[in-house]
Amino acid sequence: MSSPSELPDPVPLLDLKAQHKTIRSEVLREIERVIDSQYFILGPEVEALEKEIAEYCQSAYALGVSSGTDALLLAFMSLGLDSNDEVITTPYTFFATAGSLQRVGANIRFVDIEPDTFNLNPDLIEESVNEKTKAIVPVHLYGRCANMDQINAIAQQHQLKVVEDAAQAIGSEWKGKRAGSMGDIGCFSFFPSKNLGGYGDGGIMTFQDEELYEFAKIMRVHGGKPKYYHRFIGGNFRLDAIQAAGLRVKLRHLDSWSEARRKNAEEYNQRFLDTGLVGEEIQLTELPDDRHIINQYIIRCKNRDELFNHLKEQQVGCEIYYPVPLHLQECFAYLGHQEGDFPHSEQAAKETLALPVYPELSEAQKDRVVDVVRSFYQAG
Ligand SMILES: *Cc1c(COP(=O)(O)O)cnc(C)c1O
Secondary structure, eight states: OOOGGGSOOOBOSOOHHHHHHHHHHHHHHHHHHHHHHTOOBSHHHHHHHHHHHHHHTTOSEEEEESOHHHHHHHHHHHTTOOTTOEEEEOSSSOTHHHHHHHHTTOEEEEOOBOTTTOSBOGGGTGGGOOTTEEEEEOBOGGGOOOOHHHHHHHHHHHTOEEEEEOTTOTTOEETTEETTSSSSEEEEEOOTTSSSOOSSSOEEEEESOHHHHHHHHHHHBTTBSSTTOBSSOOOBOBOBHHHHHHHHHHHTTHHHHHHHHHHHHHHHHHHHHHHTOBTTTEEEOOOOSSOOOOSSEEEEETTHHHHHHHHHHTTBOOBOSOSSOGGGSGGGGGGOOOTTSSHHHHHHHHHEEEEOOOTTOOHHHHHHHHHHHHHHHHHO
16 A cells, blocks of 8 residues: 555545635625624624525525524424424434434434435325324435425424424425425524535524514524513524625525536546446435535445545545434433334445535546545455
8 A cells, every 4th residue: 555645635525725715805805894894793794694595595584593503493492392292303314403302302203214315204204293293304414305295295284394404405406496495494504514604603594484484583582572571582593794794705606516516426426337336336326306406425335434444544535424323322312212213324324425525626536536436345
């Protein structure tokens, strides 16, 4: 094996500096404007972002919040979910989806995923609905929308609320409808690794219903209305103006970035097919006809953990999302689940690997990623 100094340039999983170069002066000018105004909390900059995101997400209203996690928490608080309620969601997601449900005291009811989309399997939802069920929380994992026709049909039939965890899916579509426009509330994250990443933590929620939006807006500032008069207990869930100013610049580039990711994903799929490894050693994720923003490019692979180490040794960035499905997390042991309860989630946790797919990847970098994967299986 060659020593690290002889290796080609590293390929990071994500290269935010490459993106920053292209918008640096514009972003700094906008952030400087906010600092000069000395208006930091909510205010006109956040309101302008909310209008732009509502329109981008085909939604009536948007509400800027402190993070994607807080978007979920505030959504569940605004719907009044508590320990009398059951909520259906997927065990194959980032921790915050279920963590936020637990924080309002709701009873989590996991339902397994579809192996080909990694999203909640709608055919398994109905059998988990009972008289305590109040909501379904689909996650549009990796940037691909869950089957919202079926999920909404079940929700309508049983009068359940739907909260879309769209943290990874801004701009993604299900049959022409944007993520966040199909449920009662859509929750987005501006964590820097998302397609629309901020300059720190941030998030946003989308709504169709005015009353629900107005209530969440009150709960965003401690639940007081008028200010200092409390019928409700909310929290500090505010987005700040510096974040909003930077995000507004980035929003103008978001479509071209998401298209570049999709193109990279299509090229990877073709290049991996050309290696002859597909079928036995690796399995590709088929891309839907619908708009998929490819927050992560995911393959399934044989000997995943060894391949992960090989890629790291060769300085190719990769990550395992997520190594432990939520029903097997220690903090959820009280739910009484065991290995085998959600086999598709467990299998995905064992087999999947995310590869670099960021918009600025060069042809040579994509070649290198595929070559390093190929060399692992050809050597073994
Ligand atoms: C990123 C993410 C969140 C949380 O967002 P933060 O802004 O990091 O709090 C929630 N759900 C999913 C599916 C995510 O990917």
